[in-house]
Amino acid sequence: MTDSTLHATQQSIPKIAIIGGGLTGLFTATLLERAFTNDNANVAVKSKSVVPNIVIFEKSRSVGRLATRYCTDSATHQNWQWAFGAQFFTAKSNDFQHFIKPWLKTGLLQPWRANVVDLIPSDDAAQNADIQAKEKWSSTQARYISTPKMTSWGRVLADELAHTTIKFKTRVAPLCNEHFIEQNETNSKTELFDENGNSLGNFDWVICTAPSGQAVDMMANSNFSEQAKITEAQMQACYTLMLGWDDGQPLPDTLSSLTPLWDVAYVHDAALARIFIEHEKLAHDQLLPSVTIHARNDWSEQHVDDDIDIVKAQLLQAAQQALSWNDESTPSQVDCHRWRYAATLKQPDHEELGILVDEPRQWIVSGDWCGQGNIESCYQMARQTVAKICAD
Numbered sequence: 001m002t003d004s005t006l007h008a009t010q011q012s013i014p015k016i017a018i019i020g021g022g023l024t025g026l027f028t029a030t031l032l033e034r035a036f037t038n039d040n041a042n043v044a045v046k047s048k049s050v051v052p053n054i055v056i057f058e059k060s061r062s063v064g065r066l067a068t069r070y071c072t073d074s075a076t077h078q079n080w081q082w083a084f085g086a087q088f089f090t091a092k093s094n095d096f097q098h099f100i101k102p103w104l105k106t107g108l109l110q111p112w113r114a115n116v117v118d119l120i121p122s123d124d125a126a127q128n129a130d131i132q133a134k135e136k137w138s139s140t141q142a143r144y145i146s147t148p149k150m151t152s153w154g155r156v157l158a159d160e161l162a163h164t165t166i167k168f169k170t171r172v173a174p175l176c177n178e179h180f181i182e183q184n185e186t187n188s189k190t191e192l193f194d195e196n197g198n199s200l201g202n203f204d205w206v207i208c209t210a211p212s213g214q215a216v217d218m219m220a221n222s223n224f225s226e227q228a229k230i231t232e233a234q235m236q237a238c239y240t241l242m243l244g245w246d247d248g249q250p251l252p253d254t255l256s257s258l259t260p261l262w263d264v265a266y267v268h269d270a271a272l273a274r275i276f277i278e279h280e281k282l283a284h285d286q287l288l289p290s291v292t293i294h295a296r297n298d299w300s301e302q303h304v305d306d307d308i309d310i311v312k313a314q315l316l317q318a319a320q321q322a323l324s325w326n327d328e329s330t331p332s333q334v335d336c337h338r339w340r341y342a343a344t345l346k347q348p349d350h351e352e353l354g355i356l357v358d359e360p361r362q363w364i365v366s367g368d369w370c371g372q373g374n375i376e377s378c379y380q381m382a383r384q385t386v387a388k389i390c391a392d
Contacts, residue, residue, distance in 0.1 A: 014052040015202065016389070017192055019172050019218070020209035021058030023066070023375060024367050026157040027382035028207060029054050029164045035390050036163075054164040057192075057200065059171040064154015066146060069242060071333060073288060080244035080278075080290045083150040084337050087264075087276050087292065088112055088143040089375035096379050100144070108156060110282050111142040114263035119254075121269055121321040128253050128324045133260045147283040171195045175206070175222040180361045190361060205389055207364045211235060211341035215365050224363060226356035233353060233369045236297040237304040238342035241315045244333030245289040252325035255291070271299045271318045290333075293319055297343045304340060312336035344373025355384045364388065 016032065018025045036051045056063075067085030072078070091097045103109040114137045120130040137143045146153035158166060173193045181189045181202065189202040208218050212233040219227055245251055255277070265275040278290035295315055303311055316334060325331070352372065356365040366385050371377030 013050050014204045015189075016052050016054045016205045016207065017172075017190075017200075017203040018054065018056045018207045018209060020367075021056045021060075021063040021158070021166060021168075022209060022367075023064060023154065023157075023378040024209040024382055025056050025058075025207075026063060026154060026161075027379050028209065028366070028385050029056060029161055030157060031382050031386040032389070033161060033163050035386050051163045054161075055201070055203075056164060056166045057170045057172050058166060058168050061168045062151070062154075063158045063166065064151050066150035066154055067337075068149040068151040069335065069337075070149075071244065073247065076247050076288070078247065078286065078288050080242075080288045080333050081149070081284065082240075082242040082244075082278055082290055082292045082335075083145075083276070084240040084242055084292055085150065085339070086375060087150075087274075087294075088145050090141065090143055091376060092141075093376065093380070095383065096376050099379060103153065103156070104144075108146060108153060109144050110147055111137075112145045112263075112281065113137055114143065115261050116264045116266065117260060117262040119265040119267050119275065119322060121267070121318070122324075125321070129322055131254070131260065131262065131265070133262075134266060137264075145281060147281075167200075170200070172200065172218070173197070174218050174220060175208075175224070175363070177221070177223045179222075188361065190363065205362045205364065207366055207385055209367050211367060212344075212369045213341050215367065219363075219365065222363075224356075224365070225358040225360075226365065229353055229356055230365060234345040235341045235369055235373075236343045236345055237300040238297055238339045239295040239300045239303070239311055239315060240337045240339065241293040241295070241312065241319055242333070242335040242337070243291045243293070243319065243331040245329070246332045247288055249289075249332065250329045251289055252323040252329045254323040255289070256329075265322075267293075267322055269296075269318055269322065271295055271315060272322060273297070275319075275322065291323075291331075297345075300338075300342070304338070308336055308338055311338070341369075344369045344371075355381055355388065357388060362392075 069084050070079045070081040116134045118132045118134050173195050179191050190206050191202050192200040208215055212235050216230050263277050263280050273294045273296045276292045279287040353370045364385055366381045368377040370381050
């Protein structure tokens with residue numbers, strides 16, 4: 001191959017930037033690689049002869065956004081562990097069911113057949129909560145978890161990418177109109193910069209997968225053609241309370257009696273939404289007693305700017321009322337996390353946005369909030385993105 005031919009080939013290789021290494025970004029990179037290599041793409045596209053140069057820019061030091069936090073007991077060397085982001089996901093569409101099959105076969109993903117109850121805290125501190133059996137999650141409409149941690153799937157997805165570079169701890173600066181370099185009708189690029197003004201390179205496609213609030217800021221001064229639609233999506237916050245008990249420590253009555261047996265509780269409370277027992281999950285039997293509690297989204301949104309220590313104290317009081325602990329069974333581990341953009345607020349009779357595309361500049365804004373706000377929406381938006389890129 002001559003130098004001129006090599007240069008022409010390099011010029012013809014499309015460069016694609018994905019801003020955000022969450023599941024939407026990872027799914028997008030995975031489906032792009034499959035589409036361009038015709039490897040089980042599950043996307044109707046034309047045959048491609050050149051695999052694109054894909055770069056994921058992730059501001060943190062990890063991928064996946066299926067958050068897991070753990071703490072090790074220095075005495076027993078056992079862990080407390082909390083899935084303090086998404087606890088599970090569903091796969092309702094045939095194409096997403098097909099997509100997750102390889103990881104179901106390896107056991108990385110597993111159905112979670114949880115016993116679910118309704119829990120009504122007692123107004124009387126001397127009485128336990130009222131617990132009534134609600135349902136058992138089954139394979140008919142399965143809920144899936146990633147094992148041994150919810151973060152495990154994201155890391156495996158990243159490791160399996162063969163033509164994608166992930167740049168961690170890289171915060172992309174907001175796009176500006178002048179970052180778009182129109183060379184001719186078929187060859188236009190966008191130059192990206194980091195927060196310090198350093199160039200990150202020129203790209204044929206730029207895909208922003210940030211939450212809607214961050215996407216608004218990212219595109220605010222760019223003259224993005226669909227900017228108004230980004231603001232249509234409203235997201236609510238969520239506070240997550242993480243509790244743990246020492247080995248051999250008495251558990252609160254609501255956990256120790258487990259009558260009826262339960263793994264997940266829907267809480268009828270002004271502040272709390274759901275309680276999840278972590279140490280009863282699949283592949284979690286070596287954990288110390290660990291419980292994750294999600295606050296209600298509406299309550300969290302009302303308190304999103306409050307001091308987090310004050311919020312933690314309020315949630316801890318509500319949790320004590322729900323779980324009924326005393327001095328001996330008070331949790332030894334207490335932590336609280338604030339998700340500012342956690343849940344997409346669904347409007348009645350409001351259609352999904354779908355991905356937002358600026359055709360001339362080849363910019364795409366995507367994310368679960370463009371759909372139903374769940375993990376399956378991450379996949380569906382990734383699929384739409386890949387179909388759009390491959391169709392051009």
